[in-house]
Amino acid sequence: MELRTAKYIEALKSCKLCGHRCEVDRLAGETGICETKAEIRISSFGPHYGEEPELVGRFGSGTIFFTGCNLHCDFCQNSDISQPGARGVKIDADGLVKIMLDLQKKGCHNINWVSPTHLVPILLPALENARKEGLTIPLVYNTGGYDSLETLKMLDGWVEIYMPDAKYGDSAMARKYSGAPEYWEINRAALLEMYRQVGDLYIEDDVAVRGLLVRHLVLPNDVASSMEVFKFIAEEVSINTYINIMDQYRPSHLAEKHAEINRHLTMDEYKTAVILADGFKLHRGFTNYW
Numbered sequence: 001m002e003l004r005t006a007k008y009i010e011a012l013k014s015c016k017l018c019g020h021r022c023e024v025d026r027l028a029g030e031t032g033i034c035e036t037k038a039e040i041r042i043s044s045f046g047p048h049y050g051e052e053p054e055l056v057g058r059f060g061s062g063t064i065f066f067t068g069c070n071l072h073c074d075f076c077q078n079s080d081i082s083q084p085g086a087r088g089v090k091i092d093a094d095g096l097v098k099i100m101l102d103l104q105k106k107g108c109h110n111i112n113w114v115s116p117t118h119l120v121p122i123l124l125p126a127l128e129n130a131r132k133e134g135l136t137i138p139l140v141y142n143t144g145g146y147d148s149l150e151t152l153k154m155l156d157g158w159v160e161i162y163m164p165d166a167k168y169g170d171s172a173m174a175r176k177y178s179g180a181p182e183y184w185e186i187n188r189a190a191l192l193e194m195y196r197q198v199g200d201l202y203i204e205d206d207v208a209v210r211g212l213l214v215r216h217l218v219l220p221n222d223v224a225s226s227m228e229v230f231k232f233i234a235e236e237v238s239i240n241t242y243i244n245i246m247d248q249y250r251p252s253h254l255a256e257k258h259a260e261i262n263r264h265l266t267m268d269e270y271k272t273a274v275i276l277a278d279g280f281k282l283h284r285g286f287t288n289y290w
């Protein structure tokens with residue numbers, strides 16, 4: 001256990017946790033593009049009923065919103081807690097263990113780490129301790145999908161449900177709107193690795209137990225290149241991938257910088273995306289929109 005902890009922490013000395021690969025020494029106080037220190041900060045936690053029905057079940061998904069993010073999307077829907085300047089509350093590993101065990105006690109069906117990428121080496125020892133102290137519900141790794149393969153290898157065996165975004169099927173768009181170079185290449189590799197680890201989403205008694213659940217937020221004017229995303233998932237990941245095609249885009253944060261995304265999504269744009277996914281024979285996660 002201690003050996004593994006040391007190995008995890010070592011990763012912070014030259015941080016390559018995400019696609020930015022800043023190689024800064026976060027243990028020495030340096031910060032990279034995520035502008036976060038090597039400490040756990042949370043914005044909120046509790047049973048959450050706004051996630052996918054298979055995560056919420058009857059008693060909610062036990063979400064823990066970590067402060068900060070490795071992506072800087074101009075249309076960020078959570079900028080108050082995720083973008084530079086957000087402070088959150090600092091907790092230590094024991095505090096995180098207690099929160100996870102309390103969420104389980106409340107009946108939550110899973111522990112849902114929201115935006116954990118920049119903190120993985122610090123979170124994993126807490127997860128190990130929580131498992132030792134009786135945490136049995138699945139861990140959901142809820143990420144923007146810009147995780148490095150090194151990070152995903154660290155998580156192998158610890159995550160039951162991967163819930164990555166597939167934000168863009170075009171890296172030029174990702175660079176422009178999220179400041180994330182090579183997002184599409186990194187995201188594809190990440191999805192394949194996640195799928196290798198956990199497979200298709202497995203649901204028991206209407207509640208997700210294990211597997212991959214992909215989120216795709218449709219953007220106005222097809223800025224997300226939805227067809228590329230669906231094509232890749234259907235042809236290279238799995239036709240049985242559970243994919244939540246999301247329609248709730250609204251212009252927020254810095255979206256007004258870009259006229260093409262400075263408006264709500266139209267119903268026609270959303271329907272077009274769903275028809276595309278259906279055309280690739282994807283069939284899980286969005287069929288209730290028909």
Ligand code: SF4
Nearest residue numbers: 015018021022032034
């Ligand atoms: S988590 Fe990503 S953005 Fe943050 S320092 Fe590490 S490589 Fe850079």
